[in-house]
Amino acid sequence: MNTISRRHFLKLVGASTAMAASPTLLKAQTATPPQVVVVGGGFAGATVAKYLRLWRNGDVAVTLVDANPAHTSCILSNLVLNNALSLSQITFNYAILQQKYGVTTVQGQATGIDGGKLLLEDGRSLDYDRLILAPGIDFDFGKIGVQDPANVLHAWKAGPQTTELQQQLKTMPTGGTFVLTIPPAPYRCPPGPYERACLVADYLKKHKPGSKVIVLDANPKIIAEEHTFTKAFNETHRGYVEYHPGVVITAVNAGARSITYSENGEQKTLLASVLNVLPPQKAGAIAFDLGLVPTGQNWASINPLSYESTLVSGIHVIGDSQGTGQPKSGHIANAEAKVCADAILRAFAGEDPDPAPTTNSACYSPITADTASWLTAVFAYNPSTGAMEVVPESFGEAPSATQDNYERMFDWADNLFADTFA
Ligand SMILES: Cc1cc2nc3c(=O)[nH]c(=O)nc-3n(C[C@H](O)[C@H](O)[C@H](O)COP(=O)(O)OP(=O)(O)OC[C@H]3O[C@@H](n4cnc5c(N)ncnc54)[C@H](O)[C@@H]3O)c2cc1C
Structure with missing residues (x-):
């Protein structure tokens, strides 16, 4: 500035x-x-x-x-x-x-x-x-099988949730995983989730080497500034962002930081260090x-x-x-x-x-x-x-x-x- x-x-x-x-x-x-x-x-x-x-x-x-x-x-x-x-x-x-x-x-x-x-x-x-x-x-918590909506950390309405996400990122263990989910379009601010993945990756690279952002996107591909974010994920933040398109989330236990989803027909469960869920809107x-x-x-x-x-x-x-x-x-x-x-x-x-x-x-x-x-x-x-x-x-x-x-x-x-x- x-x-x-x-x-x-x-x-x-x-x-x-x-x-x-x-x-x-x-x-x-x-x-x-x-x-x-x-x-x-x-x-x-x-x-x-x-x-x-x-x-x-x-x-x-x-x-x-x-x-x-x-x-x-x-x-x-x-x-x-x-x-x-x-x-x-x-x-x-x-x-x-x-x-x-x-x-x-x-x-x-x-x-x-x-x-x-x-x-x-x-x-x-x-x-x-x-x-x-x-x-x-x-938010439409039901569409992704959220068991405990009050515990979901989205920070997609700025305020106390933004501070909570900042704190969780700060205290996240080195080598941990930050899982970010992206809902199907249309949702608030098309490039916003990809931007968040980039900024978190940039922070992890400097403060928590060996950690990773795992992006689970409900959309078939990056839906805004595809060229910019593809380059950012593959080059600028290489090794710090793992991008998964076409993911269907089926269950979220926000308190336990666990998420279940299907990808290419295969059912998977992840335990996250930080679970940042952007629910359908x-x-x-x-x-x-x-x-x-x-x-x-x-x-x-x-x-x-x-x-x-x-x-x-x-x-x-x-x-x-x-x-x-x-x-x-x-x-x-x-x-x-x-x-x-x-x-x-x-x-x-x-x-x-x-x-x-x-x-x-x-x-x-x-x-x-x-x-x-x-x-x-x-x-x-x-x-x-x-x-x-x-x-x-x-x-x-x-x-x-x-x-x-x-x-x-x-x-x-x-x-x-x-x-x-x-
Ligand atoms: C991380 C992030 C980055 C973004 N970056 C950009 C960007 O670079 N450029 C851009 O243009 N946009 C950006 N956006 C999107 C932008 O913030 C939203 O599109 C915008 O806030 C929408 O404005 P709005 O007035 O519709 O809703 P809001 O700004 O959400 O305002 C809604 C207001 O209504 C109040 N309210 C709701 N229901 C009631 C009720 N029943 N009674 C009383 N009050 C009520 C709420 O308290 C709130 O203050 C970003 C969003 C996010 C999450």
């Missing part, structure tokens, strides 16, 4: 303060101005709350509800594992959204709706004209509870022009929980949030949504402690299919992992964090 970007980066982060849950803010709200309630204060939810206020000069009331007092970013969280960053450097409180943009922030767990009211677990309720859900992901529970996920599917069905549910009108879903096929990344969640905010403001003004929205995604992946690669793509609405589709000429990958990319990664993250939380 260069001096300027590190200074800026550190300015954005800092001590977390609890979200204010002032009783006056929770009073029943009047019919004007229009009321928007947002569930989830991650990359999608915080952005939509900010831009609804910013673009309407404050002439719309916005309440942001999150279960936690602050948001810990998954983006850059793999760098906590090798001690390059601390968790507090990627934790953002909601004070700026409240102070600078007038977003009302409420800490609470949303559990359901009742005739234009969002219900919270503690009995409070919030009136809305439009409801936006941005609850991220939930689906939309946040509230999207299922509100009937926004079609039967038998995993993600909310929405109209990509507005992110309004195709199943329940007046409710929008953005970020990882939506099912348009766009990648589940924080960068594109921020872009979806702006399309959604614009569509809702147009609807309040009696106008149709923008008929040609575009979004974009970018992921930087550290490959070692000082090199990184990147991946980027632009998506555009195709009126003939009604889908968001990748613009072929926009798709790009770093030709190789470099130190320059590693530096730029912090500038990119800096901008995204500021655009979302500041």
Whole structure:
């Protein structure tokens, strides 16, 4: 990280303060101005709350509800594992959204709706004209035979689990095995698991020679930046990563750190020193509870022009929980949030949504402690299919992992964090 970007980066982060849950803010709200309630204060939810206020000069009331007092970013969280960053450097409180943009922030767990009211677990309720859900992901433990879900160490929602994984890596015996499982796509952050395998291998090489990362991938091959990660596994981290594609996990005993799977028809069991299981993923529970996920599917069905549910009108879903096929990344969640905010403001003004929205995604992946690669793509609405589709000429990958990319990664993250939380 260069001096300027590190200074800026550190300015954005800092001590977390609890979200204010002032009783006056929770009073029943009047019919004007229009009321928007947002569930989830991650990359999608915080952005939509900010831009609804910013673009309407404050002439719309916005309440942001999150279960936690602050948001810990998954983006850059793999760098906590090798001690390059601390968790507090990627934790953002909601004070700026409240102070600078007038977003009302409420800490609470949303559990359901009742005739234009969002219900919270503690009995409070919030009136809305439009409801936006941005609850991220939930896990499908049953699909891989997990006996004890509470013990599963995924660190795929950043926070205490990230610290626990960092600790287990630190205390892992020399010569031990770090087993990492990758779920079938689609899942949160396509290159993320391969990036984690690289950073853990890099750490083991320096601190625990002779140890190994065993990657059990449910997908038939590396699904993002194939060239970069193949090179990283076979050359940069040669001897430290063992990659197994096409694996079907059948049983997990997280407490005992044991995993059973089949590979090429053969049943195998591994005992790991550290067992890092990324379970199959689906939309946040509230999207299922509100009937926004079609039967038998995993993600909310929405109209990509507005992110309004195709199943329940007046409710929008953005970020990882939506099912348009766009990648589940924080960068594109921020872009979806702006399309959604614009569509809702147009609807309040009696106008149709923008008929040609575009979004974009970018992921930087550290490959070692000082090199990184990147991946980027632009998506555009195709009126003939009604889908968001990748613009072929926009798709790009770093030709190789470099130190320059590693530096730029912090500038990119800096901008995204500021655009979302500041
Ligand atoms: C290791 C890792 C690396 C990554 N790297 C990148 C990267 O380089 N680039 C990139 O673009 N993306 C990256 N991602 C992906 C990115 O973090 C996610 O795509 C992004 O966080 C999704 O944003 P979201 O707003 O949909 O969900 P989240 O950011 O998960 O936010 C969801 C919020 O909703 C809240 N919530 C959920 N349910 C409720 C409820 N019922 N009531 C109240 N609150 C609720 C949660 O507390 C949470 O704060 C990475 C992810 C991981 C795990």
